[in-house]
Amino acid sequence: MTDPLIEQYFAQILPETLSPIQSASAYAPSNIALCKYWGKRQYSLNLPHNSSLSISLAHHGTHTQIQHSPDDQDHILLNQQEQPLNTPFSQRLLTFCNHFRRNQPLPLLIHTTNNIPTAAGLASSASGFAALTLALNHFFQLNLTSRTLSAVARIGSGSASRSLWHGFVYWFKGSHPLGNDSYATPLEYSWPDLRIALLQLDQRPKPISSRNGMNHTVDTSPYYSAWAELAEKDISALYQAINEQNFPRFGQIAEDNALAMHASMHAARPSLIYWQPQTLSQLHHIHHLRQQGLPVYATIDAGANVKILFLAQHQHAIETELNPSAIINPFSPNNPKIPLPL
Numbered sequence: 001m002t003d004p005l006i007e008q009y010f011a012q013i014l015p016e017t018l019s020p021i022q023s024a025s026a027y028a029p030s031n032i033a034l035c036k037y038w039g040k041r042q043y044s045l046n047l048p049h050n051s052s053l054s055i056s057l058a059h060h061g062t063h064t065q066i067q068h069s070p071d072d073q074d075h076i077l078l079n080q081q082e083q084p085l086n087t088p089f090s091q092r093l094l095t096f097c098n099h100f101r102r103n104q105p106l107p108l109l110i111h112t113t114n115n116i117p118t119a120a121g122l123a124s125s126a127s128g129f130a131a132l133t134l135a136l137n138h139f140f141q142l143n144l145t146s147r148t149l150s151a152v153a154r155i156g157s158g159s160a161s162r163s164l165w166h167g168f169v170y171w172f173k174g175s176h177p178l179g180n181d182s183y184a185t186p187l188e189y190s191w192p193d194l195r196i197a198l199l200q201l202d203q204r205p206k207p208i209s210s211r212n213g214m215n216h217t218v219d220t221s222p223y224y225s226a227w228a229e230l231a232e233k234d235i236s237a238l239y240q241a242i243n244e245q246n247f248p249r250f251g252q253i254a255e256d257n258a259l260a261m262h263a264s265m266h267a268a269r270p271s272l273i274y275w276q277p278q279t280l281s282q283l284h285h286i287h288h289l290r291q292q293g294l295p296v297y298a299t300i301d302a303g304a305n306v307k308i309l310f311l312a313q314h315q316h317a318i319e320t321e322l323n324p325s326a327i328i329n330p331f332s333p334n335n336p337k338i339p340l341p342l
């Protein structure tokens with residue numbers, strides 16, 4: 001059953017009938033928030049309590065191709081493997097496509113490839129829904145603006161609203177009841193020396209989805225309102241640090257913000273803990289490296305994996321000390337092209 005608010009939102013932006021082309025494809029990068037989104041003021045449209053700011057993960061993301069189905073059923077391929085249509089993954093994806101198709105019989109063949117582990121705290125849903133939104137926009141010749149595409153991707157997964165651009169992206173929380181003003185926009189700042197490393201500590205899917213985790217935190221954590229207030233202050237301070245390219249300040253705000261988000265979940269009833277022992281030991285290691293004079297900062301999403309922020313001149317030390325599974329240059333001139341309208 002479709003949510004009436006979602007139906008209302010899509011009725012505002014879609015034509016009466018869709019005119020698909022033969023095939024469309026799109027790439028979108030994953031992103032990690034430096035000031036996190038945690039908690040919704042409205043559940044079905046993913047309208048957040050606080051604004052957030054992210055950095056995109058360059059070539060770590062999702063390619064999605066959409067074609068007409070060869071028969072009268074939908075088909076979903078994830079990393080070349082056909083998925084049963086009744087899995088939560090397929091259902092979420094098809095529900096999203098149905099917002100576009102409404103009652104039109106348009107069976108699709110959707111082929112999606114992730115070059116990051118699905119559901120391991122590395123935000124594959126962000127790049128997944130962003131790439132799907134871009135591919136659907138092209139496939140159905142919708143010509144939606146980038147703001148609308150961001151708001152649409154947000155309905156798939158909140159953080160997907162920020163995955164339509166490379167670099168720094170700011171998602172305004174907005175206040176419109178249908179979320180017309182809750183979209184993301186890229187920041188003009190480039191920081192060519194900034195690097196992100198992924199410490200892959202746990203490849204298992206997280207035990208509780210970020211959707212359920214944040215709803216539980218909003219509903220039960222006595223610290224939730226403090227978190228939402230703090231996030232608004234952090235985002236202004238972070239914006240300022242980016243503007244000044246003040247790396248220690250930038251890194252410290254991002255790390256503090258992530259730990260404050262986790263504190264809000266740790267205080268939920270019952271407590272929600274995504275960390276594993278290795279998460280905490282890496283945090284201590286990073287604090288120790290900082291005390292020794294290496295400017296390195298951590299951020300952690302709804303999972304056990306740690307992502308780190310550092311500058312290019314320290315790459316060798318980071319590789320030696322932390323053995324990352326990937327190092328990302330978010331402002332590389334070779335980043336894959338994102339097919340986004342102006």
Ligand code: PMV
Nearest residue numbers: 033036037158159210301302
């Ligand atoms: O968009 P979701 O439902 O995957 O939630 C993302 C939540 C965090 O990754 C923890 C924070 C964020 O802003 O990306």
